[in-house]
Amino acid sequence: xxxxxxxxxxxxxxxxxxxxxxxxxxxxxxxxxxxxxxxxxxxxxxxxxxxxxxxxxxxxxxxxxxxxxxxxxxxxxxxxxxxxxxxxxxxxxxxxxxxxxxxxxxxxxxxxxxxxxxxxxxxxxxxxxxxxxxxxxxxxxxxxxxxxxxxxxxxxxxxxxxxxxxxxxxxxxxxxxxxxxxxxxxxxxxxxxxxxxxxxxxxxxxxxxxxxxxxxxxxxxxxxxxxxxxxxxxxxxxxxxxxxxxxxxxxxxxxxxxxxxxxxxxxxxxxxxxxxxxxxxxxxxxxxxxxxxxxxxxxxxxxxxxxx
Amino acid sequence: xxxxxxxxxxxxxxxxxxxxxxxxxxxxxxxxxxxxxxxxxxxxxxxxxxxxxxxxxxxxxxxxxxxxxxxxxxxxxxxxxxxxxxxxxxxxxxxxxxxxxxxxxxxxxxxxxxxxxxxxxxxxxxxxxxxxxxxxxxxxxxxxxxxxxxxxxxxxxxxxxxxxxxxxxxxxxxxxxxxxxxxxxxxxxxxxxxxxxxxxxxxxxxxxxxxxxxxxxxxxxxxxxxxxxxxxxxxxxxxxxxxxxxxxxxxxxxxxxxxxxxxxxxxxxxxxxxxxxxxxxxxxxxxxxxxxxxxxxxxxxxxxxxxx
Numbered sequence: 001x002x003x004x005x006x007x008x009x010x011x012x013x014x015x016x017x018x019x020x021x022x023x024x025x026x027x028x029x030x031x032x033x034x035x036x037x038x039x040x041x042x043x044x045x046x047x048x049x050x051x052x053x054x055x056x057x058x059x060x061x062x063x064x065x066x067x068x069x070x071x072x073x074x075x076x077x078x079x080x081x082x083x084x085x086x087x088x089x090x091x092x093x094x095x096x097x098x099x100x101x102x103x104x105x106x107x108x109x110x111x112x113x114x115x116x117x118x119x120x121x122x123x124x125x126x127x128x129x130x131x132x133x134x135x136x137x138x139x140x141x142x143x144x145x146x147x148x149x150x151x152x153x154x155x156x157x158x159x160x161x162x163x164x165x166x167x168x169x170x171x172x173x174x175x176x177x178x179x180x181x182x183x184x185x186x187x188x189x190x191x192x193x194x195x196x197x198x199x200x201x202x203x204x205x206x207x208x209x210x211x212x213x214x215x216x217x218x219x220x221x222x223x224x225x226x227x228x229x230x231x232x233x234x235x236x237x238x239x240x241x242x243x244x245x246x247x248x249x250x251x252x253x254x255x256x257x258x259x260x261x262x263x264x265x266x267x268x269x270x271x272x273x274x275x276x277x278x279x280x281x282x283x284x285x286x287x288x289x290x291x292x293x294x295x296x297x298x299x300x301x302x303x304x305x306x307x308x
Numbered sequence: 309x310x311x312x313x314x315x316x317x318x319x320x321x322x323x324x325x326x327x328x329x330x331x332x333x334x335x336x337x338x339x340x341x342x343x344x345x346x347x348x349x350x351x352x353x354x355x356x357x358x359x360x361x362x363x364x365x366x367x368x369x370x371x372x373x374x375x376x377x378x379x380x381x382x383x384x385x386x387x388x389x390x391x392x393x394x395x396x397x398x399x400x401x402x403x404x405x406x407x408x409x410x411x412x413x414x415x416x417x418x419x420x421x422x423x424x425x426x427x428x429x430x431x432x433x434x435x436x437x438x439x440x441x442x443x444x445x446x447x448x449x450x451x452x453x454x455x456x457x458x459x460x461x462x463x464x465x466x467x468x469x470x471x472x473x474x475x476x477x478x479x480x481x482x483x484x485x486x487x488x489x490x491x492x493x494x495x496x497x498x499x500x501x502x503x504x505x506x507x508x509x510x511x512x513x514x515x516x517x518x519x520x521x522x523x524x525x526x527x528x529x530x531x532x533x534x535x536x537x538x539x540x541x542x543x544x545x546x547x548x549x550x551x552x553x554x555x556x557x558x559x560x561x562x563x564x565x566x567x568x569x570x571x572x573x574x575x576x577x578x579x580x581x582x583x584x585x586x587x588x589x590x591x592x593x594x595x596x597x598x599x600x601x602x603x604x605x606x607x608x609x610x611x612x613x614x615x616x
Binding site for chain 1: 329331332340344349350351353354379381382384385386387388390391392395413414415416417418420421423424426427432433434435436437439441442450451452453454455456457475478479480481482483484485486487489490491492496499500503
């Protein structure tokens, strides 16, 4: 799957992933109103509203981007129907040929991580049948519990040819409270990065490893260092756009081959119609606004990479 | 809710939480076979099998223990139907007067943690209606992203009078890979503990804080130190029984008042019928075996506390 991600990034010339993080502030009112009219003020109405919103965005952008990254929290928030919308979104995006990165940030002790890995990347046996559940292509994983919590994901990835992105340096303002603390003279995030680099070497695709990392666009200097520490890992970079990251901050996340990073934007794309710059699309044109934002983002990154 | 947990622990004289972590190895074959006969080899069959298994265990133990802790990974593993079983288990346990600790180990950047907090502890607005989703009483939270990732949970807890347990020192063998690393001379888990102690003071119930911690029974010496660092926080202690923790290892997790810790056992209780000691109950008697294991565990802990 890491080969497919690389191939799709090259083909579409866009190291971009669209964060499909639907909230009631981002979904246009006309969609929510219509669904409430049909299903009442229920979680089911939100399931249908999310699916419609996501479907139209996917239809608009799928030829231009290699991947989507649904943040499961935004679906889990609406309980079982919300999680059904997550499952349907994953399935639809895959039908459209997109790579799906499940932003689930799971991680637990061994047997429990194995259950999460099964849920999101693997399959479960029931009697004589094998059933896949959420079936994303990649998942994000929290490293706090150490290798016990990560290895079960890697085991499933080997079997299914899928991959993970392990949290290293997250994009949020307080990420330094623990991640920046010095351990034997270098920050915790570097130690996590070193461990990822060692794991990554043992599980390689053609050019890159199945084991990637998450490093926020809001920390470009740390990105530069982590790029060097983990040369064979893709870096999934959240925090572009709405969180403050800009194209020129991103260049050091890429290797010299122009690969090795995939930049996520969520609100900046799926909520573009609410941005003054794309306001002319109107609420009804939210999917076209998303595509316009994708094209601008692609240009911003290409320009920054061209100038480095 | 922390007052209710304390009151229930005192009333039932049992600082014990039953880990409801159903797996196909723990659920007796006769239940799975029956459900597959009715629902086919489907995820729905597993939903029903889990619910029946859990219900009978809850019915057997609810008068003897204050709380249950379902590990959501074991449900998520069976996709949407599995998560429906989680939701139904939470609801049923609450009907029986049990406190429910959702072992979800969520944690993300601010807006995303807010969505998880809403999903598990809060409620969501749809039109004019307010809807609760999974609605546990407590949730476990991963601290790797720092206070941004924790505060949204605390905000919801204030509103709903619910609580959280933040991972500090987990029970698994590799937990030391990051958690034990020295930062300014003391391990990371102590730094996390210090931050919890500061947060806990700002959000108190009658005797204990709404903000607790997770420390594994498998690390009794660290438990002793963390007990002193976080005097006002309940410590949720996994790892008793199947993971190797014993009653005498647990005494230092408790305060002098005999409170402040709640010990989890999962396989040791819900899979007791598979243990030689309780084999006479047979597969059909799994719920009675679970109750016998609860009583023995209660005795083991009381004896250890009596001897300290």
